[in-house]
Amino acid sequence: MTAAQTLKTFNLRHTSGREEVLDLFLNAGHALAHSDVESGLGPDHDRVTIYRTLRTFLDVGLIHKVLDDEGGTKYALCRETCTEGHHHHDHVHFKCETCGQTTCLDGVHIPAIALPDGYARKEMNLLIQGVCQGCNQ
Numbered sequence: 001m002t003a004a005q006t007l008k009t010f011n012l013r014h015t016s017g018r019e020e021v022l023d024l025f026l027n028a029g030h031a032l033a034h035s036d037v038e039s040g041l042g043p044d045h046d047r048v049t050i051y052r053t054l055r056t057f058l059d060v061g062l063i064h065k066v067l068d069d070e071g072g073t074k075y076a077l078c079r080e081t082c083t084e085g086h087h088h089h090d091h092v093h094f095k096c097e098t099c100g101q102t103t104c105l106d107g108v109h110i111p112a113i114a115l116p117d118g119y120a121r122k123e124m125n126l127l128i129q130g131v132c133q134g135c136n137q
């Protein structure tokens, strides 16, 4: 699906800014930080618009947050499973210390974790750090 079609599927008004941001994600194959989006788009896009676009994509279930090391946040495309306001992921994220890229390991799930009584789970994040497949050769 192209970026334009995806925007339509998610009932998002088409703007060239949204399409370009989405294209970056579709072509990247790994998670992107706000700064990656900024530098990927070039100087004619302002920070606030990019921030709002990411916010919108998050809200509708198009991208999800990836907690990077050192408290940074990146964003990655959701697979088909997310809907507005509801992200359903339990996959692991992998940060490569060689190339610095963070990837969704969609086939690798966070094991079931039992919480003590009275704790309600909302979100789980598991980041594994090491060397990725591409660098490990």
Ligand SMILES: [Zn+2]
Pocket (backbone or CB within 6 Å): 061, 062, 063, 064, 078, 079, 082, 086, 087, 088, 089
């Ligand atoms: Zn999601």
Ligand SMILES: [Zn+2]
Pocket (backbone or CB within 6 Å): 096, 097, 098, 099, 100, 101, 131, 132, 133, 134, 135, 136
């Ligand atoms: Zn790597």
Ligand SMILES: [Zn+2]
Pocket (backbone or CB within 6 Å): 064, 066, 076, 089, 091, 092, 093, 103, 104, 105
């Ligand atoms: Zn992910």
